[in-house]
Amino acid sequence: MSARAVVERFLAAVGAGDAAAAAACFAPDATYANMPHPPVRGPEGVRRLLAPILDRSEYVEWEIVTASYAEHRAWLERVDRFRIDGREYAIECNGVVEVDPATGLIAAFRDYVDLQVWWERLGDVLG
Secondary structure, eight states, rough: EEEEEEEHHHHHHHHTTTTHHHTTTTEEEEEEEEEEEEEEEEEHHHHHHHHHOOOOOOEEEEEEEEEESSSSSEEEEEEEHHHHTEEEEEEEEEEEEEEETTTTEEEEEEEEEEEEHHHHHHHHOOO
16 A cells, blocks of 8 residues: 555544544554654554544644655645634644555654644643
């Protein structure tokens, strides 16, 4: 499966607010890192990472601003939008996705976001 197809499947799950489906896009030994935090491992780690914000949101869209795809890698400049309690919160970030060609699953996902901006915009909402 191409990197683009894997990323599109993952983004659809995120957009549906389905942390379990998003986590199912990851290989058993995959890592997901929200830099500079240490990475979580495997689908269950990914589900635990994503569930709090996806479960809290009424609407989620990870808008792709620019993207570049290689056979097994994607680079994504995004604006992640979350609607919580009727208000939209938008966070700019960049992500690098590596796909395991043997499984067609995400092997590594690294997100780069300004955590100070994240906490300024969403800290009070997420408690």
